[in-house]
Amino acid sequence: MNLTGKTTHLTTAPNSTYDVLIENQPDGTVKATLLDLPDCQGLGNTQTEAIEKLTQSLQTRLETAKIVTLEIEAPKVKNPWMKFAGMFKDDPQFDEMLEYIEEDRREVDAQMEKYYQQLDAENETK
Structure with a gap:
C-alpha cells in the first residue's frame, strides 16, 4: 500500500464549510458540535454564541495541530x-x-x- 501525505500548517481554521449539530440542552443552553470532530464543541446561551465558541475552539485546536491529507492507493487485487x-x-x-x-x-x-x-x-x- 502506498501512502503519500501533504502537511499544511494553519493558525486559523481553513476557509471551508463544516457540518455542525446544534442541540438545545436541558438547562436552556445551546451546544454546537462539529460533526467531523465530535469532541470539538461550543456551548452558549444562544445558537450564535454556541457557534462562535465552536469556531474559537476549532481555531485554538488548529494552532497546535496540523491537517494532513492522505492519498491512499488502493491495493491491487487480482481478479x-x-x-x-x-x-x-x-x-x-x-x-x-x-x-x-x-x-x-x-x-x-x-x-x-x-x-x-x-x-x-x-x-x-x-
Whole structure:
C-alpha cells in the first residue's frame, strides 16, 4: 500500500464549510458540535454564541495541530475470474456455442414480445 501525505500548517481554521449539530440542552443552553470532530464543541446561551465558541475552539485546536491529507492507493487485487479469461480462445466449438446462445436469446426475446403483446391486448379489452 502506498501512502503519500501533504502537511499544511494553519493558525486559523481553513476557509471551508463544516457540518455542525446544534442541540438545545436541558438547562436552556445551546451546544454546537462539529460533526467531523465530535469532541470539538461550543456551548452558549444562544445558537450564535454556541457557534462562535465552536469556531474559537476549532481555531485554538488548529494552532497546535496540523491537517494532513492522505492519498491512499488502493491495493491491487487480482481478479479471481481473470484465470478463466481467454481459456476458450482456441476451442473450435466456441463460435458454435456463441451462435447457439444468440439463437436461444432471439427465441426468448420473441416469446417475451408475444407475451407482452398478449398482455397489451388483454388490457385494451378491459
